Amino acid sequence: DAGVTQSPTHLIKTRGQQVTLRCSPKSGHDTVSWYQQALGQGPQFIFQYYEEEERQRGNFPDRFSGHQFPNYSSELNVNALLLGDSALYLCASSPIGAPIQHFGPGTRLTVT
């Protein structure tokens, strides 16, 4: 039973560019949440998707957007990258109604 998977593992982008990160939830999970973790900090909630709709959003600008597909996989898009967007981006999944969120290995984004 595969856990949460994320791609790519690492990514290097230049300021002003756009990036797309991908997440496949654990089998049987239909809710996907995205978190940003800066170095030395705890993860910060970006948004959550369920039934292909954004259900909750944290304190992140509109440059951060997402999508969920019918197979429950999800994408995180970041436009107009800033140096401060450099972080580990984590995807977490859970079945709706279950509180425990299971995390993927993350995508390390470096903006130069």
Add this chain to the structure above:
Amino acid sequence: EDQVTQSPEALRLQEGESSSLNCSYTVSGLRGLFWYRQDPGKGPEFLFTLYSAGEEKEKERLKATLTKKESFLHITAPKPEDSATYLCAVQAGGSTGANSKLTFGKGITLSVRP
């Protein structure tokens, strides 16, 4: 606004030296308090969920406890392989949905020397 504060920021122990990690929280209507373990460059790994004051859970050398204001992660006779960052998070109940966001603390970096 939900808040989580973890202390100390870092902890160095000798193998076999037991200790406790603290997580203080404020949340409007606690649905659950979570402990995760995170190894460098990896995603958080779920350890425990606690739902109400007085609840305790154990797994190998780890024991988590919960009061109305804080949680402790007790580590008994730690081994070098217990070295990691331990994250505490809270989830509030509410009408926004059954899978509310997690609010994390900054984590506690534990190093266990052989």
